[in-house]
Amino acid sequence: MSDLPSSSGARRPYATRSLTELLASMRFAIALLTVICIASVIGTVLKQHEPAANYVNQFGPFWAELFLALKLNAVYSAWWFLLILAFLVVSTSLCIARHAPKYLADIRNYKENIREKSLQAFHHKAQADLAGEAPEAAARRIGQMLASVGWKVRLQQRETATGAGWMVAAKAGAANKIGYIAAHSAIVLICLGGLLDGDLIVRAQMWFGGKTPYAGGGLISEVKPEHRLSERNPTFRGNLVVAEGTQSATAILSQSDGVLLQELPFAVELKKFIVEHYSTGMPKLFASEIVIHDKATGEVTPARVEVNHPASYKGIEIYQSSFDDGGSHVRLRARPMVPGAREFEVEGTIGGATQLTHTGTGEALTLEYAALRVLNVENFGDTGGTSGADVRKVDLRQSIESRLGAGNKTVTRRELRNVGPSVTYKLRDAAGQAREFHNFMLPVDTGDGQPMYMLGVRETPAEPFRYLRVPVDHEGGLDGFLRMRLALADPAQREQAVRRYAAVAVDGARPELAAQLAQSALRALTLYAGERDAQGRMHGGLQAISDFMETNVPEAERERAGEVLVRILNGALFELAQMTREQAGLPPLPSDAQTQAFMTQAVLSLSDAQLYPAPMVFELRDFEQVQASVFQVARAPGKNVVYLGCTLLILGIFAMLYVRERRVWVWLAPQDAGTHATMALSTNRKTLDGGREFARLSGQLLGSHPHGGSA
Structure with missing residues (x-):
């Protein structure tokens, strides 16, 4: 009895042919290209390689977790994107393998055997x-x-x-059919170049070479070998940060769950960083004068790196990516905002931290020096608007635009002005919670004649800064406002200021009227000074006075009563300011426009200052700037492959569209x-x-x- 052929053996060739037909089909290739286009759009719209906290702040925990799980924060190095590229290479290669021999044979064939009919x-x-x-x-x-x-x-x-x-x-x-082969071969070459210069080889070292991302901190020299890539790594692209006067030989390759350290066969020393700005404050040119130190030979090679003008050494391109702070030295003065806090000075470097102790509560605080910005350009092209600021909802741009008009309104005059240096720092409590602060070194004159210090604060990096605007006193500093702030919190000084106000406002022959006025003024000043509620929140300022009137004054009488109450409050605060100047050994405030502007803004600022969430303000007193250059270093052997593929693609499309067979x-x-x-x-x-x-x-x-x- 003869053996019958196995049905499973017969199915295998059929399945192989079906799979090959699918992979080589145009529909499959178009589907892959569509997915790649959609992924590229996502990679363009969604910021790539951002810290995970940024995605949480922007999209919320659920969507951030989903984005991270799908690797949408690193689309071009995601495993599924690389897999799609690999399938596209296979699909296009099969298509070429199936059709190229027929096309080549057709090119050689004259078809002379055709019949007359x-x-x-x-x-x-x-x-x-x-x-x-x-x-x-x-x-x-x-x-x-x-x-x-x-x-x-x-x-x-x-x-x-x-x-x-x-x-x-x-x-x-015949070049028409050559164009078809060239265009399809170009797709293969471009994809291969993308895979070669992408994250595939680095991923392979992580999958099969035991390399793992490093998620900690500390010194680069202390990072273990399993987080480092060899100098012989055939392809990579990373960032190299070098401060002026220093050198570095280790690039940082960002990964979704940490970083990898790429050792370079040379060290880059930054001799000088050059930056020029437009009048808008935007960088016009930044370049780096560098020296390349070869590790193997000790050879020293000077070079200049500019945007779009990279330097090249041993097959590694050095691009000027951006610039950063290289560890500038800053000197800050702590100015108390609440009673019990003391004034002191502290020094540090950007990126460092200093341990502090809250003088009122004994709580441990960490002062982190986040950033120094020497140039801050704002638009001061119009002088309309109203005065006043609310620390709860006003940031610098909104504050200026509300007074001056938005910079994108072409009907307004633009006057760009550098408002001077600023410092950004964080105050972190013992539980690890931190608020970020942004203070300008110099007062800002927005055009109404009263310069103000801008004290910014925000709870999270996703929020814009909200600014408390503090008026500059007659001596050109913060002292006048801070003295009023501390005196307002002292019941004894409030009572003394009220008595002085009543004595000035009422004739001494009418003591009973003076007593009534003093009682009303003390009540208004106490409400304005504020007190903490059961939840520990401060309730005071102009909002407390408004709430009191809505509760205790009939609606028909509120407007008149409000005018009287505000006049009393202004008078009492003026006497409080005079008292603090006398205690500081300064002459009394004159009765002029400058004093009036100062007091008008001081009333608003003292009201908003109760919402300032820190016991002290750190004022930038001096700094020594150190620039750092951010380079992108890349070994990209696939670049030439991509260039060849682009050339073939252009020639192939031209041949297919413009050459008739x-x-x-x-x-x-x-x-x-x-x-x-x-x-x-x-x-x-x-x-x-x-x-x-x-x-x-x-x-x-x-x-x-x-x-x-x-x-």
């Missing part, structure tokens, strides 16, 4: 009688004429019932006293040029009166 079916066809000319002579004449104008020609002799006939077969425009056949059959010619032309695209070309050729080859023409 088949020529009658062509769109472009013509016939003519060539009297007195033998088929062979006619064939050679026609072949020479076609060859002289660039056609490739082949002649074939055939035996017919009436004698020897000749077929003239010619072709032109044409074939001409002329069958020459003997007849009485001459030859009968049948001519046909085929082209891969029907165009008006094709019809005109056939008419011209048929006239030249067959004589001036061919019959038949284009169908």
Whole structure:
């Protein structure tokens, strides 16, 4: 009994063919390209390689977790993106392997074996009688004429019932099919270059080489070898931060769950960083004067790196990416905002921290020096608007635009002005919670004649800074406002200020009226000074006075009562300011416009200052700036592959779109006293040029009166 073939064995070739057909199909390739386009859009819209906290702050915990799980924060190095590129390479390669041999064979083939009857079916066809000319002579004449104008020609002799006939077969425009092969090969090369210069090789070292991302802190020299990549790593792209006067030989490769350290075969020393700005404050040019120190030979090579002008050494490109602070030294003065806090000075470097103790509660605080910005340009092109600021909802841009008009309003005048240096720092409590502060070194004059210090604060990096605007006193500093702030919190000084105000406002002959006024003023000043509620929140300022009036004053009388109460409050605060100046040994405030502007803003600022969430303000007193240059270093062998692929893609698309493949056949059959010619032309695209070309050729080859023409 004979063995039957296995059904599973028969299914395997069929499954293999089906899988190959799927991978090589155009629909599959288009689907992959569509997914790649969608992923590229996501990678463009969504910021890549940001800290996880930034995604949580922007999108919320659920979506941030989903984005991180799908690697949407690092689309171009995600495993699924690399897998899609790999499938596209396989699909396109199979497509080339299946069709390229046929196309190449078709390019070599003249198709001279076509039958006479088949020529009658062509769109472009013509016939003519060539009297007195033998088929062979006619064939050679026609072949020479076609060859002289660039056609490739082949002649074939055939035996017919009436004698020897000749077929003239010619072709032109074979580059059209070469263009197809070139365009598809270009896709393969570009994808291979992308895979080579992408994260694939680094990922392979993580998967198979035991390399893991480093998520901790500390010194680079203390990082273990499993987090470092060798100098021989064939492809990488990372960042190198070098401060002026220092050198570095280790690049940082950002990963979604940490960083990898890439060792370089040389060290980059930053001799000088150069930055120039436009009037808007935007960088116009930044460049780095560097020295490259070869580790193996000790060779020293000076170079200059600018944007779009990289330096190259041992196959590694050094690009100017951006610039940063290189550890500037700052000196800050702590100014108390609440009673019990003391004034002191502290020094540190950007990126460092200093341990402090809250003098009122004994709580441990950490002062972190976040950033120093020497240039801050704002628009001061208009002088309209109202005074006042609310630390709860006003940031610097909103504050200035509310007074001056937004910079994008072309109907307003733009006056860009540098408002001077600023410092950013964080105060972190023992539980690890931190608030970020941004204070300007110099007062800002927004155009109303009263310069103000801008004290910014925000709870999270996702929020804009909210600014408390503090008026500059007659001595040009913060002291006047801070003295009023501390005195306002002291019940004894409030009571003394109220008595002085009542004595000035009421004739001394009417003591009972002075007592009533003092009582009302003390009540208003106490409400304004504020007190903490059961939840520990401060309730005071102008909001507390407004709440009191809504509760205790009939609506019809609120406007008049409010005017009286505000006038009393202003008078009491003026006397409080005079008292603090006397205690500081300063002359009293004069009765002029400057004093009025100071007091107007001081009333608003003292109200908002109760919401300032820190016991002290750190004022920038001095700094020594140190610049750092951020370089992108890349070893990209796939770059040349991509360039070759782009060249082939351009040539291939040009060939497919603008090169027409044409074939001409002329069958020459003997007849009485001459030859009968049948001519046909085929082209891969029907165009008006094709019809005109056939008419011209048929006239030249067959004589001036061919019959038949284009169908």
